[in-house]
Amino acid sequence: MINKHIEIVSSTVIGLSSMGKVSRDAILAVLAKHYSHVRVTIINDLSDLEALTARKPDLVVLGMKFIPSNPQLRFQNSSRIWISEYLDMHDIAYTGSRQPAHELELDKPLAKQRALNFGLKTTPFYVARQNKSFDIGQLPLEYPLFVKPTDRGGGLGIDSSSVAYNFEQVQSKVQSITANHRSDSLIENYLPGREISVAILKNDITHEYTVMPIERIVPPNKHGVSILSPDVKHADSGLSVAVTDADVKKKVSQLAIDVFYALGARDYGRIDTRMDANGIPHFLEANLIPSLIEGYGNFPKACMLNLNLDYEQMLLRIVRLAFSRNADSISSSPFEYHFATPLANTALQV
Structure with a gap:
């Protein structure tokens, strides 16, 4: 003890x-x-x-x-x-990151702009402010579009109407977000490809970061679109699969660690990405205090699928990291990192 x-x-x-x-x-x-x-x-x-x-x-x-x-x-x-x-x-x-990183993470448009400033891939976007009108000419984006709150986590404000195919649908979803969540709306190009979450965890002995992508496969909704809505997240439904394709793994892992660094994050966190029609990954959003419920959430699952790191050892590592580092220090140089090799058991059915 x-x-x-x-x-x-x-x-x-x-x-x-x-x-x-x-x-x-x-x-x-x-x-x-x-x-x-x-x-x-x-x-x-x-x-x-x-x-x-x-x-x-x-x-x-x-x-x-x-x-x-x-x-x-x-x-x-x-x-x-x-x-x-x-x-x-x-x-x-x-444990975890400092205030500047948390502030960037919470403001999704700000996090996306930070990624763009570092030359990283993320979709073009527009922010619709609460109770402020905007017209179609102010939306220099191509349909379909994806609309979500700018500062909510857990999939709040995301549902089947988040994918909009015309300006009227965009307006309706923005009004819904304003009424139900009292939030500004982030409007961005919809990405039709695979959604891959990337857990990042520092080794408390080597101080090297391990990058652990997993793909979350969920059934399409009635409109034929797969969306990680609150219902899907809370039910933890679908299949969590380790990414085994070497090219995909390299691309998405590199993007994730680069975004993690750009946000000024430290120790651990999750970077969510989605691919476009050409298979190019784009940064969606970050979560620097991801869900740490055993058997639930992408971070613990990624640790298990990629490292065979169980729940207890994962938590102990996060705590040891906080004890071992200087609370005033923050990295100013690129991270040392490696990409985890998926284990033989590459899927978790939930």
Whole structure:
């Protein structure tokens, strides 16, 4: 038993947490086997965060990115208190990336622009602001288009109407996102190819990053389009398959590690990509606090399919990484990395 004080942080406020009760309880069960003092801490407002820092834990396992300065506004409040930045100010170590990377990741158009600035492939896009009209002339994109919220995760706001074939369908979906999610809308060219999620995890001994792509195969909806909607994600339906084609694996892995670096991410995370009609992968979005539920979510599945790294060892590696690095350091040079070789068992049926 290692004598360390660890707190697993998430929120019960809808939309603030990247970690639900099942996930935090599972993480607690694993870490409590190895560390002397482990607890779950709910952070819903600044007073909760202040109480956390007053306890001075040795490590915080991040399950959320921020709290709004005004709790009543939640996502609608542009003034945010970033958990990682607040912990840095109090010299408390934590898992995963720092505030600038989380801020880029949360703002999908900003993340895409960052990728473009680094010369990386992502689709052309347009941002439709809430309650602001726009006309067809402002949309210099080719149909079909894909419409989703700019700052929501977990597939929120994505459904069969997300694929739009004309301007009226785009307008209808934008209005729906505004009404139901109070979010701006990201409008981008629809990519018809394979969707591949790439888990990235640093080795706490060699300090080399392992890049682990898996393809998520889901049945097409009634319109013949395969979409990772909230229903699909929550049901965890479909087939998760290791990418065995050497050329595809190389292309998508290189794009993912390049985006990871461009965002300033560290230790671990997931980069989602999708291929165009010519088989060229494009960056979709990032998740730097991906789902860590055992047997669920692309990150744990990728670790198992590519490295045979089980749930417990995956969590312990993430925690060791946070303990071992200097909280103030951040890489300013290209990462050392390698592409994982898929194991013989290359699919997980769920």
